[in-house]
Structures are given as C-alpha cells and as structure tokens.
Amino acid sequence: MEDKVIKSDKINPKLKYEIMKIPGGQNLLKCFACGTCTVSCPVWQDDPTFNPRQIVRKIIIGLEEDLLNDDRIWYCTTCYDCYERCPQDVKITELIMALKNYAVTKGVIHQAFTAQVTEIFKFGRLYEVDEFFNKKRSQLGLPELNSESPDVKKIYSETKLEEYVDKSNLQNKSEGEK
Template identity: 40%
Template sequence: MSNLAEAKEPNPEFTRKVVESGGKTVNLCFQCGTCTGSCPSGRQTAFRIRKVVRRAQLGFEEDVLPSDDLWLCTTCFTCYERCPRGVEIVDIVMALRNMAVKKGYMAEPHRKIAELVSKTGHLVTLREEDKALRAKLGLEPVPPTVLSDAKALEEVKKIAVLCGFDKLIIPGAK
C-alpha cells in the first residue's frame, strides 16, 4: 500500500458498512500507534494494524479488503487491551475479513483451515502418529468428537452447506 492512498477522498459509505458489520468503534481511533507498537505479528512482518484501522476509518475499501495485511493478525488481543480509546480492534479485523471473504479475498492458509473445518469438523487432521500417541497414553485412538461419529460429521457438513460456508471457502462448491 502506498502513502498515496492517504490522499484519496474518504468513503463514509464503506466506513458505515464496517461499523454495521461489527467494527462499531472504528471511528474512535485517533492514530496514536499503540496498537502497532504492541503487535507481535508486526514485529515479524510489515503488518501495521494502525494503518488497517485508518483505512477502514476512511473507507478505503480497495486498499483494505484485498490486502494480505488483513490476514496477518493472529487475534491475540494485545492491541485491543492496550488501545487508549477502547477501539475494539479485533472486531474491526473480523468485520473486514468477513467483508473480504464475501468479495473473494482470503489468505490461502486461512482458506485451507476453513475447508478442513467444513470437511472434517476440526481445524487439524488426526494423523496416524497422533492415534498411536493417544493409544500409548491409554486414550481411545480416535477422540470422541465428530471424528468418531459419522452422523455428527454429516451434520457438520450439512450445516456448512446450508449456511453458505462451503460456497464462501471451497472453490466450485455449490
């Protein structure tokens, strides 16, 4: 994102959508930068949460929704706890992500995890070595979740289809 973006005209209509989608405190931000200074993800990357909030506040939809930055937040809530203005930053990130996904933007690692949830009911798969370790610890090799309940898994899959989750995250899903 270039600094030229800051010279564009604000778009209050998009800001209103952010507020209505869950980012209701976005207009409280006064750009102090405490969030960016606290962000563990920003220490490792070029991600600057202050800029994301600013762009949402100004309604710069095209700068914020397709941006990879949106997916670099780990939702650790450090910034949320430290913001002196009480800006619910993670709620803003979530609102923006929801809007981004509806427009077809989603970081591939997030999409893959969402697909796993839809297909298996879990964020991570159960590997053979996990089963062996569970057995060694005296546990059932397969935990008593949807992994060992075919009917429950079918229900999870059905919910994913009925609520449109599949369509959002799996290419070609109906």
C-alpha cells in the same frame, strides 16, 4: 516510490459505516490514532509493514480497494494484545475481523483461510485424525476420535460456510484414496 496522493475516486465514503454495522466494528470512530495497537502487535514487530493503526485509518478514510487488495489484512493472529491495550476500547482485533468478514462479502478471501475452512470441513478439525494419531491416543488411555465430523459438515451447510470449501482439494483427496 509509493504514490502518497489519495485520489478521491479511490475512496468509498460509506466504508466506515459498512464496517461499523458488522459485529466488532462498532467502536471504529473512537480511535484517536495513538499507535498503541501497532507497538503492541507481535506481527508488526516481525513485519513493520503490518500496521493496525494504519488499517483503522484506512477504514475511516474509505480506502476500500487498497485494503481489500492487501494480503496484510489477513496477517492478524487474533492475539488480542492490541485489544487489551487500546485506551479507546476500539476492540481492534474484532474490528480487523469485521474487515475480513466484509472482504468475504466482496468475494475476497485469502487462500490460507480457504485452506483452513477446507481442512476443517474434511476432518472436523485442522488436521487429519489417522490411525497413528489414534494409536498414540489409545496408548495414553484416551478414546479414539472419528476421522470425520458430521456435525461440522451440518454447521457448514446451515451457515453456508460450505461455499468457501475448496472442492478441488476434496476431489484430489478422494482420487488419491482410490
């Protein structure tokens, strides 16, 4: 059975202030725990253990370790349903993004995001543009796309997003092409 007692040494009382400093987190303390965000959430409908209202409460209480060790903070699909319906304008979609950005500063990043960051670094988009893809485009009268995007690589370099690219994945690809 889940331990319901919150131990004081598990609380970071500064967490809420740290999150409120990140763009998207400013309205955190407006939440009055009505639960509208949760019942609006399509992820919650599929998996009731993903609970946006509970995420907000945990941030306010300061349960940093609990939040950062929980894969579910990465489940939000950014559909903005909760954002539209929140009566307090908490901007919860962006609040959860702020929490994820905070997690990254603490060295916590979900492998699904690393995979996406790596794919976009390699191809400039989330999928590879190959010969077949461009053939289909030309059949539709559309111009060919490049299989790489130097502009994206420049953005990665200048924003330091490059640090989150899975280099082993790049290695495997180049070895596979030999």
